[in-house]
Amino acid sequence: EGVLPQEYTLIKMEVLQPFPPKLGPLERKNVYLAAATLRPETMYAQTNAWVLPDGKYGAFEINETDVFILTERAALNLAYQNHSRIPQKPSCLLELTGRDLIGLRLHSPLALNQVIYTLPMLTILTDKGTGIVTCVPSDSPDDYMALQDLKAKPALRAKFGVEDDWVVPIEVVPVVDIPGFGDKAAEKVCLDLKIKSQNDKEKLAEAKRLTYLKGFTEGTMTVGEFAGRKVQDVKQLIKNKLIEMGGAIAYSE
Numbered sequence: 001e002g003v004l005p006q007e008y009t010l011i012k013m014e015v016l017q018p019f020p021p022k023l024g025p026l027e028r029k030n031v032y033l034a035a036a037t038l039r040p041e042t043m044y045a046q047t048n049a050w051v052l053p054d055g056k057y058g059a060f061e062i063n064e065t066d067v068f069i070l071t072e073r074a075a076l077n078l079a080y081q082n083h084s085r086i087p088q089k090p091s092c093l094l095e096l097t098g099r100d101l102i103g104l105r106l107h108s109p110l111a112l113n114q115v116i117y118t119l120p121m122l123t124i125l126t127d128k129g130t131g132i133v134t135c136v137p138s139d140s141p142d143d144y145m146a147l148q149d150l151k152a153k154p155a156l157r158a159k160f161g162v163e164d165d166w167v168v169p170i171e172v173v174p175v176v177d178i179p180g181f182g183d184k185a186a187e188k189v190c191l192d193l194k195i196k197s198q199n200d201k202e203k204l205a206e207a208k209r210l211t212y213l214k215g216f217t218e219g220t221m222t223v224g225e226f227a228g229r230k231v232q233d234v235k236q237l238i239k240n241k242l243i244e245m246g247g248a249i250a251y252s253e
């Protein structure tokens, strides 16, 4: 943890009806998986959501109508940032595990894919962000490798009850072009470094080092309303747009 707070964008990934039995008590609410991201400009290229199968989550009342699924830790932070139905206090309607969330169908703001699925990622930390991550395999090496693992390993899918149709058709969606890396920078770096799995921590750290800053300083948008413009010039505009359209809120920790 640094000295300065980290400013995230919380993406409201809407859970689509019909809800599974486990989410029955939430049937009349607007329910969202709330994913913390530092890269709001990449949201066009979301392919799925990630949850930690053994992670503990809850469904928390954010206001009179909206419910966010996230960790209790994040709900407490949100309560202190004026995002809880009860001021300063998380209001949990339902306790859940990551396993309960796998297979949920979602609609996420700006995503070119109209319906995406909730899938398991084994490297999610429960003490960072919300414990929910939105997957952008074009630009995040962690996301790219977690998706590769599910695609390449039928036994991994079976272990978590992941249906083939939720994973096999997923394609990497380009969103940012980086000189020397192309428009699927995470895929390129993972292949170049011969990264074997989502657990290959050291190589993934190197992959992030190679792409992250460059994506910000030299990247150009290839899709959406800001196509052709530099990432550095539109990152904040896209964050504002997400917030104004009701698809996101600002969150810091």
Ligand code: A2H
Binding pocket: 006, 036, 037, 038, 039, 042, 123, 124, 125, 126, 127, 128, 129, 130, 131, 132, 133, 134, 135, 136, 139, 140, 141, 143, 208, 212
């Ligand atoms: B980023 P930092 Cl395209 N556990 O969003 C593991 N990873 C988490 C997390 C958690 N609990 N909460 C958030 N994250 C991820 C997009 C993205 C991200 C792209 C490229 C790089 C990237 C799409 N996933 O992050 O430690 C989220 O993934 C590179 C670090 O606070 C979030 O932004 O710096 C980022 O890690 C926050 O990591």
